Amino acid sequence: MNPDLDQTEPLLPKTPTNVVTFEPNDPEDPRNWSKVRKWLMVAAIVPIDLSVSWGASGFSPVASDFAKDMGVSSSVTVLGLSITALARPFRFLSTEAIVQFGALYNGFLYGLSFLFNGAFHMIFGPDGYGFDTVGVGISFLGIVLGITVGLATNIFQERYYQQRVSQAGNHDAPEARVHYAKLAAIVLPISLLAFALTATPNIHPFFAVFASAFWGWSFYTLILMTLTYTEDAYKTYSASALAGIGLIRNLAGAGFPLVGRHLFLNAGTRNASLVLMAIAICLAPIPFILEQRGASLRKRSPWAAAHEDEDESGDN
Missing domain, CATH: 1.20.5 (Single alpha-helices involved in coiled-coils or other helix-helix interfaces)
Known part of the structure; x- marks a missing residue:
């Protein structure tokens, strides 16, 4: 043992110790x-x-x-x-048309889903149809039914996609992902129009709830299309692309309920729903554009084109 080392001296310098204590009813505790x-x-x-x-x-x-x-x-x-990794999602959002299309649809659809949480209470609650909390909750069953049907129709969508992949020599066929989404893009504004015309106390609530079921199916089908198409298009870089889409989706999910509540209160259920229908009509061409121009959009992208080159080299 080294005699120069004094075992009684602390190895670290002493620092003042602050002990935090709270009173029994201290609100800061x-x-x-x-x-x-x-x-x-x-x-x-x-x-x-x-x-x-x-x-x-x-x-x-x-x-x-x-x-x-x-x-x-x-x-x-x-x-x-x-x-x-942090900068690439923003670059995708600013330069990639495929990501921009996906962000627009994801932001709009997720924003609507959060907006309806408050709007349904105004439409079906005490100031509308007069339902209590349980009744308002039951009014969401239309959306639940539509999403459930979307799960079933996705089975046929996946079968169609696998057929296209087989026809393409077992290569990915991103454009096959939009097959059912084209129909959903048309059904979405129609469902919002039907909801606008039927969500009034002098019409039985069944019709408004039934219209919301078609919205739920369109919601699920279009969301799934944007995610799967993006994954097939960018593959290795899909995480960055989906992160950019997720950013817009979350911002819209936070902003739509704030703006939408004032829209429904000031414009009324019918006019507010018609505004949402108009936005859905503006977005409806996206699946058709991806089907017709998706391949050229991927070739213009340095990230998506890299995988196109890999597929071509694999064939050779």
């Missing part, structure tokens, strides 16, 4: 927070924790090889890859 505040804190912290864990593992398989090839430290490698 986390144990005294309301349940709403506690859940809000959990909802804010948990996604951050998850994103940190995913981000830490997402680049680890390639970071060491990349650092060796480029002659840089792993810290520089992870930083560069992280910056690229």
Whole structure:
């Protein structure tokens, strides 16, 4: 043992210690927070924790090889890859027509889904049809039914896609993804028009709920089309493309209920639904454009074209 080492001296310098204490009924004590505040804190912290864990593992398989090839430290490698991963979704949003189309449809449809949560209470609640909380909840069964039918029709959509893939020599056929979406793009504005004309207390609520079922089917079919088409088009880069779409979707999901509530209150159910129908009509050509021009759009994209070249080299 080294005699110069004094075992009685602390190895680390002493720092002042602050002990936080709370009074029994102190509102700042986390144990005294309301349940709403506690859940809000959990909802804010948990996604951050998850994103940190995913981000830490997402680049680890390639970071060491990349650092060796480029002659840089792993810290520089992870930083560069992280910056690229964070910036690429914004680049896709600003330059890729396919991502822009998907973002428009996803934003509109998800925004409508959140908007209807509040609008249905105004339409079917005490100020509309006069339903109580349970009755308002039952009015959502039309949308639930439509989405359920969408699950069933997707079986036929997938069969059609597999046939097209087989015809293409077992290569991906992204344009086959829009087969049922073309019909859904037409049904969507029609369902909103039917809802606008029937969602009034002097007409039986069954008709408005029935119209919402067609909206639910269109919602599911179009959402699924944008996601699967994007994945088939960009493959390796689809995560960045879907991240860009998800950003617009989340922003629309937050903004639509704020704007939509004022729209329904000030313009009324019929006029507000007609405005939404007009937006749906403007978006209706998207599946048809992807079917006719999707291949050329992918060839113009450096990320999608890379996979097109791989398929061609595989044939040779």
